[in-house]
Amino acid sequence: MSLEINMMSKDKKDHLVAKYKKFRIGPGSENYTLHVSGYFGNATYDALSHHNDRQFSTKDADHDESYRNCASLTEGGWWYGNCSASNLNGNFKKTDWQGIWWWGDIPDQGLPSPRLLSYSEMKFYIHKRCAHKKWTVFQRRKYGNVDFYRGWDDYKNGFGDCDGDFWLGLESLHQLTKGNDMSLEINMMSKGKKDHLWAKYRNFRIGPGSENYTLHVSGFSGNATDDALAYNNNHQFTTKDAEHDRWSAGNCASNYEGAWWYGYGCGLTNLNGNFNGTDWEGIWWGYSDVIVHNLCCSEMKVHQRKSQQTSKGPTHRTRFAVGEQRRPSSVQLRVRRTTLTFQARRRGFHTGS
Ligand SMILES: [Ca+2]
Numbered sequence: 001m002s003l004e005i006n007m008m009s010k011d012k013k014d015h016l017v018a019k020y021k022k023f024r025i026g027p028g029s030e031n032y033t034l035h036v037s038g039y040f041g042n043a044t045y046d047a048l049s050h051h052n053d054r055q056f057s058t059k060d061a062d063h064d065e066s067y068r069n070c071a072s073l074t075e076g077g078w079w080y081g082n083c084s085a086s087n088l089n090g091n092f093k094k095t096d097w098q099g100i101w102w103w104g105d106i107p108d109q110g111l112p113s114p115r116l117l118s119y120s121e122m123k124f125y126i127h128k129r130c131a132h133k134k135w136t137v138f139q140r141r142k143y144g145n146v147d148f149y150r151g152w153d154d155y156k157n158g159f160g161d162c163d164g165d166f167w168l169g170l171e172s173l174h175q176l177t178k179g180n181d182m183s184l185e186i187n188m189m190s191k192g193k194k195d196h197l198w199a200k201y202r203n204f205r206i207g208p209g210s211e212n213y214t215l216h217v218s219g220f221s222g223n224a225t226d227d228a229l230a231y232n233n234n235h236q237f238t239t240k241d242a243e244h245d246r247w248s249a250g251n252c253a254s255n256y257e258g259a260w261w262y263g264y265g266c267g268l269t270n271l272n273g274n275f276n277g278t279d280w281e282g283i284w285w286g287y288s289d290v291i292v293h294n295l296c297c298s299e300m301k302v303h304q305r306k307s308q309q310t311s312k313g314p315t316h317r318t319r320f321a322v323g324e325q326r327r328p329s330s331v332q333l334r335v336r337r338t339t340l341t342f343q344a345r346r347r348g349f350h351t352g353s
């Protein structure tokens with residue numbers, strides 16, 4: 001996920017933008033810690049990085065690093081450290097440290113002064129190469145330059161980059177699919193790049209972290225020989241350091257050098273396996289204890305379910321051609337990124353005291 005913050009100076013002369021390439025909020029057990037990196041923009045100063053790795057504080061829940069309560073002091077709620085640097089949930093009517101502000105220029109000596117704002121809006125989005133208007137890619141194996149044999153935290157939070165091979169993250173996947181009206185589409189290419197295979201599931205949902213991100217799929221269609229993912233259905237996610245599979249003889253993730261919703265006998269799909277491996281040590285889609293397809297590549301994406309099921313084929317055929325450059329296709333150029341605004345201050349209203 002990326003973050004974009006739009007702000008307007010109090011005198012309404014300057015439109016300020018701060019963007020962060022990477023943006024993530026930790027779970028409630030960590031008081032929704034902020035994680036941002038990769039700043040670019042014209043907001044004078046990268047103020048939010050001062051709040052990086054800080055927990056969220058409110059006037060009645062002090063998780064800041066000051067001996068005082070920063071939320072009470074600045075009349076807001078934010079990822080306060082020793083209070084300072086930005087305060088976009090401050091008091092709309094105030095014009096000092098209790099107002100809405102972002103650090104301005106740093107003078108030669110002393111603290112930077114707060115740059116007061118009349119407007120702010122925060123939104124996060126998935127990179128446009130991964131999030132299109134109708135669907136979001138959450139897994140890609142195409143270039144082989146990203147290691148997928150990783151532990152629980154990496155699979156939970158995601159790794160890699162939207163431009164290349166990547167895994168979006170189980171927590172994001174849960175958030176994307178918990179509304180229970182999403183479908184799954186998997187595009188695959190056989191080793192040797194002879195056959196393009198696809199599998200669609202009308203219903204797709206990933207359970208919460210408390211259930212180890214259990215897979216729920218049904219309503220298969222496709223040309224991938226059979227509904228192999230059914231053998232992974234209703235099983236929890238397993239990594240080499242977090243074993244939740246149903247295989248009594250060992251850890252399926254370690255055995256297949258992957259991470260997946262492994263069930264009894266580990267199941268019959270393994271799309272996060274070793275990119276350079278062959279047969280059971282590689283990436284595969286099987287049926288009834290045999291590998292039906294040794295795969296070179298795969299891409300998994302989630303999209304909003306249509307009211308009536310259509311099984312005409314993949315909605316967007318993934319290009320796995322040899323020597324293909326990382327260039328967006330014409331389809332990708334036409335679509336917009338998915339955004340969600342989660343904070344906006346613009347009408348001058350103020351709730352609370
Ligand atoms: Ca405090």
Ligand SMILES: [Ca+2]
Nearest residue numbers: 245247250251
């Ligand atoms: Ca086991």
